[in-house]
Amino acid sequence: MQNNQLFPRMLLISVALIMAHLSWADEVYKTVDDKGRVTYTDTPGANKQAKEVDLPPINTQPPVQYRPRTIQQGKAFIPETxxxxxxxxxxxxxxxxxxxxxxxxxxxxxxxxxxxxxxxxxxxxxxxxxxxxxxxxxxxxxxxxxxxxxxxxxxxxxxxxxxxxxxxxxxxxxxxxxxxxxxx
Structure with missing residues (x-):
């Protein structure tokens, strides 16, 4: 695989892994180096240019309520099963x-x-x-x-x-x- 094709894939994988772990971090910082590469981390490090990223709240929705089927009187019922x-x-x-x-x-x-x-x-x-x-x-x-x-x-x-x-x-x-x- 050529290097120009490998870099976007590696970047995508890196971002996906970072995003998967963001839900466990208290704070997230974004830095951009001299070559324009963006890095996300949970510590600001020594880089004075690190900016805290304001993440949206986690999507929390209540589960769909299940309505169990009821057994009607007079219908088949197998108590030993x-x-x-x-x-x-x-x-x-x-x-x-x-x-x-x-x-x-x-x-x-x-x-x-x-x-x-x-x-x-x-x-x-x-x-x-x-x-x-x-x-x-x-x-x-x-x-x-x-x-x-x-x-x-x-x-x-x-x-x-x-x-x-x-x-x-x-x-x-x-x-x-x-x-x-x-x-x-």
Missing amino acids: TMVLTSPTNGSQIGPTQDSITVAVEIKGDMPSYSHISISFSGQEYTLAKGAGAIEIPVKRIDRGEKTIIATMIGRQGEAVITSPPVTIHIIRPNRKPRASPKS
């Missing part, structure tokens, strides 16, 4: 480089042949294939924050037969600067 999510575990952290997660379901007892498993994650529903114990769910475009995963066994008429206990995970993403709106 239980269902739990075995992966991911409660409190897991999903890092910025992870593109997908494996959601695994364990069913103890009988699962009627007419039923299927629905996974609710971040406001979307995913259907587990018959006989499969796990499903890959893409998380690359999921915003950061606390997310809840719940598995539900769906009966013949679309009713919730059994619902797993919820599992809460934390999606970790670096801060993103909001895009400027296009000018008319």
Whole structure:
């Protein structure tokens, strides 16, 4: 690879790594050297030209509230059957480089042949294939924050037969600067 192509890539990687760690820094300083190279750091150092950068507040939004399906009276119910999510575990952290997660379901007892498993994650529903114990769910475009995963066994008429206990995970993403709106 030529040097003129390597420098922009290295600069981009450096800035991305620096930005990923900015959320842990109390103060951020910006310096520009004689050649015009910009450096961000958490200490002003000996350089008198270091300027403190005023960062916007961290984007904190409450998680989407999950409304569990209720089991209607007179519908199918299988009391001797239980269902739990075995992966991911409660409190897991999903890092910025992870593109997908494996959601695994364990069913103890009988699962009627007419039923299927629905996974609710971040406001979307995913259907587990018959006989499969796990499903890959893409998380690359999921915003950061606390997310809840719940598995539900769906009966013949679309009713919730059994619902797993919820599992809460934390999606970790670096801060993103909001895009400027296009000018008319």
